[in-house]
Amino acid sequence: xxxxxxxxxxxxxxxxxxxxxxxxxxxxxxxxxxxxxxxxxxxxxxxxxxxxxxxxxxxxxxxxxxxxxxxxxxxxxxxxxxxxxxxxxxxxxxxxxxxxxxxxxxxxxxxxxxxxxxxxxxxxxxxxxxxxxxxxxxxxxxxxxxxxxxxxxxxxxxxxxxxxxxxxxxxxxxxxxxxxxxxxxxxxxxxxxxxxxxxxxxxxxxxxxxxxxxxxxxxxxxxxxxxxxxxxxxxxxxxxxxxxxxxxxxxxxxxxxxxxxxxxxxxxxxxxxxxxxxxxxxxxxxxxxxxxxxxxxxxxxxxxxxxxxxxxxxxxxxxxxxxxxxxxxxxxxxxxxxxxxxxxxxxxxxxxxxxxxxxxxxxxxxxxxxxxxxxxxxxxxxxxxxxxxxxxxxxxxxxxxxxxxxxxxxxxxxxxxxxxxxxxxxxxxxxxxxxxxxxxxxxxxxxxxxxxxxxxxxxxxxxxxxxxxxxxxxxxxxx
Amino acid sequence: xxxxxxxxxxxxxxxxxxxxxxxxxxxxxxxxxxxxxxxxxxxxxxxxxxxxxxxxxxxxxxxxxxxxxxxxxxxxxxxxxxxxxxxxxxxxxxxxxxxxxxxxxxxxxxxxxxxxxxxxxxxxxxxxxxxxxxxxxxxxxxxxxxxxxxxxxxxxxxxxxxxxxxxxxxxxxxxxxxxxxxxxxxxxxxxxxxxxxxxxxxxxxxxxxxxxxxxxxxxxxxxxxxxxxxxxxxxxxxxxxxxxxxxxxxxxxxxxxxxxxxxxxxxxxxxxxxxxxxxxxxxxxxxxxxxxxxxxxxxxxxxxxxxxxxxxxxxxxxxxxxxxxxxxxxxxxxxxxx
Numbered sequence: 001x002x003x004x005x006x007x008x009x010x011x012x013x014x015x016x017x018x019x020x021x022x023x024x025x026x027x028x029x030x031x032x033x034x035x036x037x038x039x040x041x042x043x044x045x046x047x048x049x050x051x052x053x054x055x056x057x058x059x060x061x062x063x064x065x066x067x068x069x070x071x072x073x074x075x076x077x078x079x080x081x082x083x084x085x086x087x088x089x090x091x092x093x094x095x096x097x098x099x100x101x102x103x104x105x106x107x108x109x110x111x112x113x114x115x116x117x118x119x120x121x122x123x124x125x126x127x128x129x130x131x132x133x134x135x136x137x138x139x140x141x142x143x144x145x146x147x148x149x150x151x152x153x154x155x156x157x158x159x160x161x162x163x164x165x166x167x168x169x170x171x172x173x174x175x176x177x178x179x180x181x182x183x184x185x186x187x188x189x190x191x192x193x194x195x196x197x198x199x200x201x202x203x204x205x206x207x208x209x210x211x212x213x214x215x216x217x218x219x220x221x222x223x224x225x226x227x228x229x230x231x232x233x234x235x236x237x238x239x240x241x242x243x244x245x246x247x248x249x250x251x252x253x254x255x256x257x258x259x260x261x262x263x264x265x266x267x268x269x270x271x272x273x274x275x276x277x278x279x280x281x282x283x284x285x286x287x288x289x290x291x292x293x294x295x296x297x298x299x300x301x302x303x304x305x306x307x308x309x310x311x312x313x314x315x316x317x318x319x320x321x322x323x324x325x326x327x328x329x330x331x332x333x334x335x336x337x338x339x340x341x342x343x344x345x346x347x348x349x350x351x352x353x354x355x356x357x358x359x360x361x362x363x364x365x366x367x368x369x370x371x372x373x374x375x376x377x378x379x380x381x382x383x384x385x386x387x388x389x390x391x392x393x394x395x396x397x398x399x400x401x402x403x404x405x406x407x408x409x410x411x412x413x414x415x416x417x418x419x420x421x422x423x424x425x426x427x428x429x430x431x432x433x434x435x436x437x438x439x440x441x442x443x444x445x446x447x448x449x450x451x452x453x454x455x456x457x458x459x460x461x462x463x464x465x466x467x468x469x470x471x472x473x474x475x476x477x478x479x
Numbered sequence: 480x481x482x483x484x485x486x487x488x489x490x491x492x493x494x495x496x497x498x499x500x501x502x503x504x505x506x507x508x509x510x511x512x513x514x515x516x517x518x519x520x521x522x523x524x525x526x527x528x529x530x531x532x533x534x535x536x537x538x539x540x541x542x543x544x545x546x547x548x549x550x551x552x553x554x555x556x557x558x559x560x561x562x563x564x565x566x567x568x569x570x571x572x573x574x575x576x577x578x579x580x581x582x583x584x585x586x587x588x589x590x591x592x593x594x595x596x597x598x599x600x601x602x603x604x605x606x607x608x609x610x611x612x613x614x615x616x617x618x619x620x621x622x623x624x625x626x627x628x629x630x631x632x633x634x635x636x637x638x639x640x641x642x643x644x645x646x647x648x649x650x651x652x653x654x655x656x657x658x659x660x661x662x663x664x665x666x667x668x669x670x671x672x673x674x675x676x677x678x679x680x681x682x683x684x685x686x687x688x689x690x691x692x693x694x695x696x697x698x699x700x701x702x703x704x705x706x707x708x709x710x711x712x713x714x715x716x717x718x719x720x721x722x723x724x725x726x727x728x729x730x731x732x733x734x735x736x737x738x739x740x741x742x743x744x745x746x747x748x749x750x751x752x753x754x755x756x757x758x759x760x761x762x763x764x765x766x767x768x769x770x771x772x773x774x775x776x777x778x779x780x781x782x783x784x785x786x787x788x789x790x791x792x793x794x795x796x797x798x799x800x801x802x803x804x805x806x807x808x809x810x811x812x813x814x815x816x817x
Contacts, residue, residue, distance in 0.1 A: 006534045007575025010527045013498050017574030035572040038495050038561070038606075039613030046610065047756055054745060054758040058606045061499020061649060105505070113531055135531035136513040136523060145511030152506060153733030160740015161731035163499040163649055164747075166759065167740050174706045174741030176802040306613070308564050316570075384802055386706035458534055475497050 001028065004458045007035070009467060011110040011135070013062045014474025016432075018467060019314075022453055027463075030441065030448035032432045034478040037291070037316035041304040041479070044422040049075060049392050049414050052422065056410065057164050059424070060476045062105070064163035065098040066403030067476075070410040070424075073399030076170035078414060079389040085259045086385040087172015089375045090158050092256045092263075093185065094173075095401075096368040096375075097154035098162065100192070102404035103331070103361045104151075106471040107227075108133070108144035111358065114464045115234055119456070125234065132230065140227060147195040153188050154372075157181050171387035177379055189372045196369055202226030205366045212341035214349050217359075228362050235355040244447040244466035246352035249325055250333035251278055253409070255402035256371065263371055264402065267337040268322070273348070275337055279323060280400075283409070285425065286319040288312065289434040299411040299423040300396045316478035319433040319442060320425045328352055328443045329406025329430045330470065332360035340367070354469040361471070392417065403427050405473050426476035444470055486522040487663040489553045490544065490587070491597075493527050494580040495571050495607045495616050496558020499649035500598040501528050506732070507652040519660050524549065534575055541576075541583065544590055553662055554591035554636075556619060559600040559607045560584060560629035563615035570614040581629060584619065588630055592638045593662050594619065595645060597655055602644035602676065603750035604628075618644070620676065623751040640669055644676035648747035651729055654681050675750055677723065686719035686737075686744045689727035698791040699784045700799035705759070709799025711743045713768060716759045720772045722746035 007017035017033040040059050044052055056071040057064040069091060076083060083091075113135035120126045132140050155162035158173060167174045177185070193205060201208050202225040211217050221232045235241065254266030270276045284297040291313045295302040307313070319326075327333075332352050335343035342363060346356045392414050399410040406427030413421040433442030441449075444467065453460035493501070508515030516523060525532060525540045532540060543549040560581050561571040568579025576583070588594050596602040596619045603623055607616035618628045620642040626632035628642075635641060643662075645654050658678055661667050673682040690696065695710035702709035711717035719727070719737075722744050727736050737744050743759055746752045762769045771780050794806040 005575055008527060008534065008537050008573055009575070010530060010533045010537060013528070014496075015493065015527065015574045017572075033574065035574045036495060036561075037570045037614060038616070039570075039611075042613045043606070043610040050759060051756060055606060055609065055753075058497055058499070058648065061497040061502045064497075064499065105502075109505075109529055117531065136529055141513050142510050145505060145513070146509065149506040150733075156730065156732030156735030158740075159732075160735045160737045160742065163497075163502050165740060166737070166742035166745070169705050172706065175739075176706060178803070306564070306570075308567075308569055382803065384706070386704075386802065388704040388706075464533065 002457070006458050006463065011113065012468060012472045012474055013060070014477070016467070016472060016474050018448070018463065020448065020453070020463070022457065025452060025454045027448050027451045027453060030445045031314050032434065032442060032444050033315045034317040034432065034474055036474065037306060037478050039304070039306070041422045041424060044419050045303075047419050048417060049078065049412065049419055050390070052410070052412065052419065053166055053169065056424075059479045060473060061163045062102055063098065063403040063405065063473060063476060065095050065159070065165070065168065066401055066408050068165065068168040069095055070399040070401045070408050072168045072170050073401060074397045074410045074412045075392070075399070077397040077399065078392045078395065078412070079170050081171055081387055081389050083170065084172035084384045084387050086379055086383055087169070087387070088258055089379050090173040090177065090385060091168055092258065093372055093375050094154055094158045094167070096256065096372045097151050099404040100365050100368055101148050101151050102471075103365045104144055104148050106361065107358065108140050110471065111468045112140070112231065113138070114461055114468065117461055119459070119461045123237070125237065129230070129234065132227070143195070143199050147192065147199070150188060151192045154185060157185055169386055171389060172385045174386060176385045177381060179381060182376060182379060182381065185376045186373065189369065189376060193369050193373070196366060200226055200362065201228050201366070205370055208363070208366050213345040217342060231358060235358070240355035240465065241350045241353050243354040243451070243462060244469055246328045246443055246447055247326065248273065248351055250328045250336055250352065251322060251407060252329070252334040252337040253278070253400040253402055253407045255334060264334050264338040269333065269336050275339070282323040283425070284321050286321060286436040288319070288437040290315055290318045292318060299409065299425060300398070300413065301421070302423055303421050304423070315434040317429055317433055319436045320430050321436060326433060326440060326442050326446070327430055329427050330357065330360070331364045331404070332357050333406060334402055335360045335364055354465050357469040403476075405471050405476075406430060408476075424479050426473065426479065428470070428472045428474060428477040431470045432472055432474070432477055486520045487552045488522050488524050488550055489555065489659065490524045490540075490551055491526040491555040491557065492580065492583065494556055494558035494584070494601065495561040495614060496598075496600060498528065498557070500557045500655065501526070503649040504652045504655045507656045515656070519663055521659065521663060524551070538576055541587070545586055547590070551587070551590045552592040553595060553659060554587055554593070555595045555597050556584060556601045557597040559604050559616035559618060561607065561614035561616050562629065563613070566615075584629055588634065588636065591636050593640055594630075594636045594642045595658060595662070596620070596642050596676070597645050598650055599646045599648045599747055599750075599752065602642075602646045605648060606753045609753035621750055623754070624675070638665070640667070641672070641676055643667065643672060643678065646675070646677050646748040647724065648752070651726070651731060653729060654678070673723070677748070681725055682723040682748070684723065684725040684728060686722045686724045686726040686748070688725065690719060690738050691727070692738055694795060695799050698787045698795050700791050700795045703800055706741055706802040707800050708802065708804070711738060712761065714761050716743035716745070716757065716761050718746040718770055719744035721770055722749055724748045
């Protein structure tokens with residue numbers, strides 16, 4: 001058995017170390033380390049509750065709005081107020097812009113450049129893939145980065161700036177949108193749709209969303225241009241649908257809340273491969289392999305105290321579990337729980353894997369691009385965007401949202417106008433969790449086991465694909 | 480001449496960071512950031528978020544700089560330097576190297592032509608240094624307002640400058656890019672930096688300059704609740720009259736800014752900004768905001784404020800506490816003779 005260490009594991013948000021025990025070219029065991037701890041939960045303790053709106057987004061520069069929206073949701077529960085419907089719509093538009101920008105950044109900047117590596121030089125497709133996707137040099141970035149920047153102009157209208165805005169409040173958003181601005185928002189979403197239809201899909205979004213099965217996807221792909229079809233051909237050639245298989249358990253807290261429910265519903269894709277209610281009270285955090293002191297396993301009652309010399313620990317990340325099980329989160333979980341036809345079919349055929357995770361992100365991008373147009377049209381321009389309250393009684397509150405990378409929760413306890421405890425479980429805390437006290441690894445640790453690395457060892461590109469297929473956000477992970 | 484001799488070699492590392500500075504700079508450039516760098520002859524040796532090289536390939540690049548095989552022109556750090564626990568830097572290890580970012584920065588910085596702290600974390604400690612500062616986070620050459628930090632107050636880069644602090648949380652993409660590109664032409668001298676190491680082209684302005692709420696400020700017609708249109712200084716925590724930055728003279732994300740977005744400037748370009756509490760409420764003493772403009776006698780400010788309040792037009796007063804314009808500007812009606 002050889003132990004190999006891979007790090008700095010880059011082209012992820014933040015830093016990551018992966019250690020693999022390899023025997024006869026096959027991964028027998030994996031350990032995933034979050035090598036950075038900043039202590040946001042400790043920093044928030046003792047502060048006025050509303051300070052979470054300024055500090056929590058700064059956990060993460062790539063999913064800053066998600067962190068804001070989670071903090072605002074916990075505070076909204078604390079204030080026992082309803083957000084202004086316009087504020088919910090404006091939040092959804094900005095949140096969708098961030099999530100779509102993140103999906104694009106993942107696909108074009110983090111994930112696809114691995115197929116341009118020299119390791120694939122013998123493949124017939126390599127020259128074209130390298131021209132299109134090579135890191136920092138490929139032609140795709142010249143399309144994707146300006147499209148991303150244009151999409152993020154949504155923030156200039158709704159949120160002042162991105163990342164790190166204070167526009168997302170418990171009662172709504174801080175800026176009323178006028179008629180000219182609504183038209184500007186529509187112009188941004190239209191430009192984004194155009195980018196997706198010309199460059200990513202080479203088809204209309206409506207058409208893309210009629211693809212309902214793995215077979216239909218194969219037929220749709222044949223002979224089609226665009227970067228999505230390019231990826232699908234690579235995925236077939238490299239059998240990415242059998243790489244990085246997940247355990248099959250997935251959840252979503254529900255995404256894009258509106259006055260009449262959510263765009264993507266809350267739920268658990270459980271052991272019977274059916275969608276069930278999500279038992280929120282069964283969320284726990286285990287610190288047996290984290291450099292953290294023991295505390296309550298219930299995030300509503302635990303606190304975070306580092307223990308850097310703890311034996312058996314190997315990550316700053318705690319191990320969240322639902323009913324004792326590790327859970328995969330992200331676009332694939334959201335779209336499976338939402339019953340999106342294509343993703344549900346792909347998951348029923350081949351489970352979660354490198355290919356299906358990437359497909360789910362792009363299909364979701366198409367769905368939220370259409371939703372952004374609808375939300376923008378639904379704004380009632382003469383009505384308020386924010387309801388105000390500053391009264392926060394003692395109690396325990398929770399804000400649950402879906403970030404680009406999956407389920408994000410903030411648990412906040414308030415006492416005498418101060419934050420008594422603050423706990424954050426981020427998407428990659430779930431996906432890249434270390435082992436728990438039963439020695440059960442997190443979703444990535446399990447997905448890596450069995451991977452064939454051949455003689456390549458630490459340079460095996462399969463490992464790069466598996467890890468990045470989760471789109472980890474390591475700065476959120478341990479926070 | 481080899482490629483790397485003709486070009487400016489840039490190495491970007493991330494410490495105790497949220498990655499937001501990178502997310503911001505990726506908005507730069509009409510045909511994308513990578514193209515813009517190339518157009519100015521910048522060779523990105525390695526950047527953790529965008530470079531192909533990973534694992535040992537990345538470590539080789541850092542090692543080649545340490546061994547003098549590759550000339551390092553600009554070294555950028557995003558994120559604070561976590562020195563803890565007990566000065567080991569273990570709260571922030573560079574994966575795969577068994578060494579802390581703290582150690583890597585101490586070793587790499589002397590090789591760099593210039594060192595740039597990207598964002599308020601790398602400059603002064605920033606948000607990770609808030610509250611109990613659990614990781615002993617500091618900036619490269621400042622700990623809050625105190626000189627020192629990870630590299631020490633006496634540090635000078637190979638070309639003789641202290642660390643250049645592109646403060647902000649996150650900084651405007653232009654602040655970062657203009658600093659980088661100016662340095663490719665060695666166009667920043669010590670005299671171009673203010674007392675906190677910030678480029679003066681940003682720091683010679685106040686966030687207040689160009690604020691779209693200017694008329695409300697003139698009359699001290701103040702918003703009282705979030706989303707109202709009035710001035711945010713009197714009640715809602717705005718520090719734009721004290722914080723440096725040309726924030727309201729540029730457009731953020733195509734036209735925004737914090738105050739345009741409807742919330743207070745929290746002075747994110749200032750060392751120690753994270754230490755404040757109640758960011759969205761104005762601290763007051765005897766009903767008067769504590770943080771008045773620093774270079775104006777307080778008595779004059781209070782007197783002028785009282786005078787302008789009493790002179791406030793009805794339109795400005797009513798719009799200040801509304802989230803939509805409720806009284807539009809009056810029209811000068813010129814009667815035309817038949």
